[in-house]
Amino acid sequence: MDKYDIVIGLEIHAQLRTESKMFCTCDNYSVGAGPNKNTCPICLGMPGMLPVPNKKAIEWTYLLGMALGAKVAEKFCFERKNYFYPDLPKAYQITSSTMPPIIGGSVEIDDNDVLKKIRINHVHLEEDAGKLIHPKIGEYSLVDLNRAGTPLLEIVTEPDLRSPREARIFVQDLRSILRYLGISDANMEQGNLRCDANISLKPQGQKELGTKVEVKNMNSFKMIERALEHEVKRQEEILSENKKIVQETRGWDDAKGKTLGQRSKEEANDYRYFPEPDIPSIEPNKDNSIDLKEIKNWLPELPKEKRIRFETEYSLSKQDADNLTSDLDLARYFEQTLAEIPQVAGNDEIKKQKAKKLANWLITELLAKLNGQGISILDCKIKHQNFAVLIEKIDSGKISGKIAKEIFSEMFVSGRGVEEIIKEKGLSLISDEKEIETIIRAVISENTASVQDYKSGKEKAFGYLVGQVMAKTKGQANPQIVNKLLKEFLDKE
Amino acid sequence: MKEISIQQVEDLAKLARLGLTEQEKTSIAKEMTEILNYAQSLNEVNTENVQPTNQVTGLDNVFRIDQKIDSDIPIESRLGNTPSVEDNFIKVKKVLD
Ligand SMILES: [Zn+2]
Numbered sequence: 001m002d003k004y005d006i007v008i009g010l011e012i013h014a015q016l017r018t019e020s021k022m023f024c025t026c027d028n029y030s031v032g033a034g035p036n037k038n039t040c041p042i043c044l045g046m047p048g049m050l051p052v053p054n055k056k057a058i059e060w061t062y063l064l065g066m067a068l069g070a071k072v073a074e075k076f077c078f079e080r081k082n083y084f085y086p087d088l089p090k091a092y093q094i095t096s097s098t099m100p101p102i103i104g105g106s107v108e109i110d111d112n113d114v115l116k117k118i119r120i121n122h123v124h125l126e127e128d129a130g131k132l133i134h135p136k137i138g139e140y141s142l143v144d145l146n147r148a149g150t151p152l153l154e155i156v157t158e159p160d161l162r163s164p165r166e167a168r169i170f171v172q173d174l175r176s177i178l179r180y181l182g183i184s185d186a187n188m189e190q191g192n193l194r195c196d197a198n199i200s201l202k203p204q205g206q207k208e209l210g211t212k213v214e215v216k217n218m219n220s221f222k223m224i225e226r227a228l229e230h231e232v233k234r235q236e237e238i239l240s241e242n243k244k245i246v247q248e249t250r251g252w253d254d255a256k257g258k259t260l261g262q263r264s265k266e267e268a269n270d271y272r273y274f275p276e277p278d279i280p281s282i283e284p285n286k287d288n289s290i291d292l293k294e295i296k297n298w299l300p301e302l303p304k305e306k307r308i309r310f311e312t313e314y315s316l317s318k319q320d321a322d323n324l325t326s327d328l329d330l331a332r333y334f335e336q337t338l339a340e341i342p343q344v345a346g347n348d349e350i351k352k353q354k355a356k357k358l359a360n361w362l363i364t365e366l367l368a369k370l371n372g373q374g375i376s377i378l379d380c381k382i383k384h385q386n387f388a389v390l391i392e393k394i395d396s397g398k399i400s401g402k403i404a405k406e407i408f409s410e411m412f413v414s415g416r417g418v419e420e421i422i423k424e425k426g427l428s429l430i431s432d433e434k435e436i437e438t439i440i441r442a443v444i445s446e447n448t449a450s451v452q453d454y455k456s457g458k459e460k461a462f463g464y465l466v467g468q469v470m471a472k473t474k475g476q477a478n479p480q481i482v483n484k485l486l487k488e489f490l491d492k493e
Numbered sequence: 494m495k496e497i498s499i500q501q502v503e504d505l506a507k508l509a510r511l512g513l514t515e516q517e518k519t520s521i522a523k524e525m526t527e528i529l530n531y532a533q534s535l536n537e538v539n540t541e542n543v544q545p546t547n548q549v550t551g552l553d554n555v556f557r558i559d560q561k562i563d564s565d566i567p568i569e570s571r572l573g574n575t576p577s578v579e580d581n582f583i584k585v586k587k588v589l590d
Contacts, residue, residue, distance in 0.1 A: 018559045025562040035581040039571055040564035056559035077547040084510055086585045099547070132588060142582035270508060280552035289554035 004201040009159035014184040015192040021149035022127045023051030030146035043149035045089030057151035060183040070105025078276040087130040095126035119158040128152045164228030176303040211245040217252045227252035314355035340388035381415030389418045443468045497525040
């Protein structure tokens with residue numbers, strides 16, 4: 001089969017988590033709200049209403065622009081995109097793609113240590129549409145307009161992505177940026193972050209782009225990669241048979257594992273854009289209407305900066321730093337827990353040592369549990385201080401790794417403190433030499449045969465005797481002390 | 494002179510959800526051609542260095558602070574002029590997803 005270059009561009013929609021909607025004062029948070037509860041004459045599209053833009057949504061648009069290193073346009077204008085669909089009560093969507101607020105910018109993605117700059121064409125601000133529900137029975141659909149009018153950012157990339165994997169990494173990175181900025185929940189499964197892709201293939205080395213296909217309905221990072229991989233294969237097959245790609249919109253069907261051609265909403269696709277006469281244009285620099293300097297101050301440490309800091313400040317591997325910083329709340333949990341470990345303050349070496357241990361516990365144990373049960377780190381019951389105590393107890397040999405895991409599981413479920421669990425379950429590691437000596441004496445007198453074996457050079461017998469001591473203490477004796485004392489006793493015998 | 498074709502009228506009618514008779518299509522094509530040609534006279538004006546007009550209000554930067562205020566109109570009234578409602582959903586003819 002011929003070799004093809006893959007060319008992908010993305011259009012990503014992110015809902016802004018403002019308190020009120022884009023053009024009216026309705027509550028913008030509708031999770032659990034009854035149908036059409038958060039609506040008003042403006043977002044219901046009643047005639048004669050005056051939409052007034054939400055200042056915060058505009059400021060956040062500029063904030064994202066700054067995070068992407070983009071240019072803030074001197075002026076941007078809202079406009080009407082006209083089409084008929086039951087989820088769009090005005091029969092037009094107020095958007096701003098013709099004169100967008102944000103121009104250019106980029107995100108640098110990291111694909112297995114290969115860094116690549118993905119350019120952004122522009123970002124524009126618009127309003128979301130309502131939700132349609134299609135009952136299985138009955139010849140009708142139901143409309144809920146709670147979501148209609150939610151502020152929505154559309155981020156449009158240049159066709160710089162060269163593989164489905166790069167596309168997935170880009171969306172993940174963008175999600176992190178949106179979350180770090182605190183402007184969007186950016187959850188694909190919940191639909192606050194949505195992604196459409198334009199994808200085309202061209203013979204390797206050829207300059208002109210091939211015919212592109214738009215792929216929709218990719219509702220998770222996994223789906224982005226799977227859907228685009230499937231689409232690459234599909235287009236490769238068509239091209240290698242010397243057939244032509246049809247320019248169309250295809251929807252990803254996750255159950256079937258393939259993209260299917262969609263009937264277009266508008267057969268004669270023409271949105272007849274025109275300037276929104278009800279909303280004056282936005283010119284941030286004019287009369288300091290929008291304080292761009294202040295917005296710049298809002299810029300937090302961004303995911304990549306945090307990752308690099310974690311690598312240097314805590315000597316973490318890139319992989320660990322990446323795992324911890326991919327989620328801002330996890331990164332915060334890590335740093336707050338680390339700060340609770342007493343010796344960490346003022347000693348860089350100890351800080352790095354403890355950081356590594358804590359990172360391991362968070363990534364392998366905690367994340368496994370959180371992901372397995374679909375719980376957010378914010379709902380994690382283990383308090384920072386308790387996690388710090390657990391790490392300390394493991395480090396100082398007061399509990400074994402096995403017991404630590406048992407305590408950890410209990411903490412995860414109940415959120416109780418380490419000492420409390422140790423006491424209740426009798427889990428404390430016995431480090432008291434006197435106590436261990438008593439047990440060793442008992443074991444030696446009960447196992448004279450094994451003691452003889454050891455004396456005659458059978459190393460295996462030593463392991464057996466250690467096992468007997470551990471059994472008598474239900475695994476709670478400090479193994480290092482048991483080893484040391486047992487050797488001393490046997491050599492004395 | 495630019496002629497608006499019957500096909501263009503049909504496309505527009507479809508987008509605007511208008512049902513037109515054959516006779517209406519012919520007369521609208523003729524009227525629209527005339528209107529557009531009349532508007533063509535604007536092309537005679539020199540618009541070099543003139544910003545496109547987005548607004549005629551003379552205003553700019555009109556915002557509202559981000560604060561939620563629930564509508565004081567009860568939901569029954571808000572949905573009062575929808576032809577069909579089911580459990581506070583607006584009921585419409587089946588749309589294909
Ligand atoms: Zn509203």
